Amino acid sequence: MTESPRTPQSPFRLSTVILPHRRWHEGARESWVRAEDLGFHTAYTYDHLSWRVPFRDGPWFGAVPTLTAAATATERLRLGTLVTSPNFRHPVTLAKELISLDDISCGRITLGIGAGGTGFDATALASAGQEPWTPRERADRFAEFVPLLDRLLTEDTVTYDGAFYSAGGAQNIPGCVQRPRLPFAVAATGPRGLKLAARHGQAWVTTGDPKLFESGTPEQSVQAIRGQIEKLTAACDAIGRDVAGLDKILLSGFTPDRARPLDSVDAFVDFAGVHRDLGFTEIVLHWPIPDTPFAADQKVFEAIATDALAQLG
Numbered sequence: 001m002t003e004s005p006r007t008p009q010s011p012f013r014l015s016t017v018i019l020p021h022r023r024w025h026e027g028a029r030e031s032w033v034r035a036e037d038l039g040f041h042t043a044y045t046y047d048h049l050s051w052r053v054p055f056r057d058g059p060w061f062g063a064v065p066t067l068t069a070a071a072t073a074t075e076r077l078r079l080g081t082l083v084t085s086p087n088f089r090h091p092v093t094l095a096k097e098l099i100s101l102d103d104i105s106c107g108r109i110t111l112g113i114g115a116g117g118t119g120f121d122a123t124a125l126a127s128a129g130q131e132p133w134t135p136r137e138r139a140d141r142f143a144e145f146v147p148l149l150d151r152l153l154t155e156d157t158v159t160y161d162g163a164f165y166s167a168g169g170a171q172n173i174p175g176c177v178q179r180p181r182l183p184f185a186v187a188a189t190g191p192r193g194l195k196l197a198a199r200h201g202q203a204w205v206t207t208g209d210p211k212l213f214e215s216g217t218p219e220q221s222v223q224a225i226r227g228q229i230e231k232l233t234a235a236c237d238a239i240g241r242d243v244a245g246l247d248k249i250l251l252s253g254f255t256p257d258r259a260r261p262l263d264s265v266d267a268f269v270d271f272a273g274v275h276r277d278l279g280f281t282e283i284v285l286h287w288p289i290p291d292t293p294f295a296a297d298q299k300v301f302e303a304i305a306t307d308a309l310a311q312l313g
Contacts, residue, residue, distance in 0.1 A: 011281070012272075012276050012280075012281055012282070012309065012312060013041040013042075013281060013282040013283075013309075014040060014041060014272075014282070014283055014285070014304075014305060014308065014309055015040050015041045015042040015043065015044065015078075015249075015282055015283070015284045015285070016035050016040045016042075016043050016044070016284060016285050016286070016287050016305075017043070017044040017045060017046065017082050017251065017284050017285070017286050017287065018031050018032060018035065018043055018044070018045055018287045019045065019046055019051075019055070019286070019287070019289065019294070020045050020046065020060060020061040020062070020063060020066045021055055021058060021059055021060055021061070021289070022059065023059065023061075024061075024066075024069055028061075028066070029069070029070075029073055031287055032069075032070040032073055032074060032077070033073055033074060035074075035077060035287070036074045036075070036076060036077035038302055038305040038306060039305060039306060040077065040305060041078060041282065042077070042078035042079065042080055042110060042282075042284075043070065043074075043077055043078070043079055043080075044079070044080045044081060044082035044110075044112060044284060045063050045066055045067060045070075045080075045081060045082070046063065046081070046082065046083075047063035047064075047081040047082075047083060047084040047085070047089075047112075048060070048063075048119075048120070048121050049088055049120055049121050049124045050119075050120040050121075050124075051119070051120070052119060054291070054292055055292075056120070063081050063084070064097050064101060067079050067080075067081070067101055067105075067109070068100075068101055068104055071101065071104045071105035071106075071108065071109075072104065076108075077108065078108045078109075078110060079105055079108050079109055079110070080109060080110035080111060080112055080185065081110075081111055081112045081113070082112035082185070082187075082205065082251060082284065083112035083113050083114040083185070083187045083205065084111060084112065084113050084114075085113070085114050085115060085116030085117075085121065085142075086115070086116060086138070086141045086142055086145045086164075087116035087117075087121035087122050087125075087133075087138075088121050088124060088125050089145075090165065091145055091148045091149040091152055091165055091167070092152065092165075092167050092170045094149065095149055095152035095153055095170070095172055096172065098111060098153065098176070098182060099153065099172055099174075099175060099176055102176045102177045102178060102182050103176075103177055105177075106177060107176070107177035107178045107182075109178070109182045110182065110183050110184075110185055110202075110203070111182055111183070111184050111185065112185040112187060112205055113145075113146065113149075113184055113185070113186055113187065114142075114186070114187030114188065114193070114205070115135075115138040115139055115141075115142035115187075115188070115193060116133075116138055116142075117138075118132045139190065139192045139193065140163070140164070141164050141165075142192070142193065142196065143192055143196065144162050144163060144164050144165055145164075145165065146184070146186070146196045146200050147196075147200065148160055148162065148165055148167065150181070150184075150200050152167065152170060152172055153172065153175065153176055153180075153181035153182065154175070154180045154181045155172070156171060156172065156173050156175070157169055157170065157171050157172075158170045158172070183201075183202035183203065184200055184201050184202055184203070185201065185202065185203035185204070185205050185247070185249055186200065186201035186203070186204055186205065187204075187205040187206065187207075188204065188205075188206075189206060189209075189228055189231075191231070191235070194231055194232050194235040195235050195238075197232065197235065197246070198232065198235035198236045198238070198239055198241055198243075198246070199239060199241075201246060202246070202247060203246065203247035203248065203249050203281075203282070204232055204246055204247070204248050204249065205249045205250075205251060206225065206228055206248075206249075206250060206251070207250075207251045207252075207253075207254035207255070208221050208224065208225055208250070208254055208255040209221060209224035209225070209228075210254070212224060212255070212256055213254060213255075213256065213258075215256075216255075216256040217256055218255070218256055218257040220256070221255045221256050221257070222274060222275075222278065225250075225275070225278060226278055229243075229248065229278060229279055232246070232248075247281045247282060248279050248280045248281050248282070249280070249281070249282040249283075249284060250275050250280050250282070250283050250284065251284045252271075252283055252284060252285055252286070253285075253286050253293070253294060257271065258293075259296075261285070262285065262288075262296040262297070262300060262301060262304070263300070264300060265300070265303050265304050265307050265308055265311070268304045268308050269308050269311045269312055271283075272308065272312055273312060276312065285301065285304070285305075287301075288301050
């Protein structure tokens with residue numbers, strides 16, 4: 001297998017995630033263009049077939065077409081998924097779409113990728129009465145999915161016959177604009193996922209510890225995330241990789257203090273400083289959506305985008 005790329009640790013960065021819940025010509029396009037104007041490093045979107053309440057029964061658009069449109073509407077902004085999963089994706093077809101998207105964007109795509117969960121994505125393609133995959137089954141598929149996708153994005157022709165996926169002479173010429181392939185940002189907290197991040201990732205993604213979401217404290221969250229980074233470090237050490245060469249991304253909005261970072265620029269600087277000191281190189285903020293868990297003052301959000309990094313030093 002072609003050795004995966006290794007990205008040097010980057011300066012601290014601020015990115016956003018724009019949910020695909022609006023029609024492109026009814027406000028969605030303007031958000032992606034505005035994200036570039038505000039200087040965000042990357043604008044990601046969720047890759048789901050649908051999502052939880054309050055979005056579950058409303059408009060929701062596909063990630064790849066949305067990113068394709070965003071690529072044509074922007075010039076400098078990096079773009080990506082946060083995250084794609086095997087729940088409804090196959091490595092062969094996903095690789096073809098990613099190579100095309102990387103080409104259209106002139107090499108601005110990052111693939112956020114994770115094992116997936118038990119929500120709508122896990123049942124939309126299932127037979128009637130079929131139960132969602134267990135955590136172990138999701139981990140088994142993820143462990144096969146990521147290395148195969150790595151090969152598909154770095155080799156001209158791939159033949160593979162695995163337990164869950166196969167490729168019969170799948171051709172992916174000319175490959176990615178980014179060489180040897182576009183970067184993977186692997187979302188993981190368990191031992192198997194962290195091994196995949198260490199071996200195949202250019203970045204690692206976490207949302208914190210979900211067990212602390214409802215009743216934990218910010219201090220408990222920091223301690224839990226510190227433990228995740230220690231486990232990531234051990235996974236890198238086991239294969240002789242320097243963990244400093246792996247970017248570390250925090251998707252905010254899921255820690256116990258989830259609302260506070262968007263209260264003011266100062267509040268965000270405090271939050272970001274704590275997590276930068278843990279080793280994070282990138283924090284991702286949800287683009288504000290009124291009357292949802294991601295509601296925030298748009299003016300404060302934009303002030304954070306333009307002013308916070310300078311205050312962090």
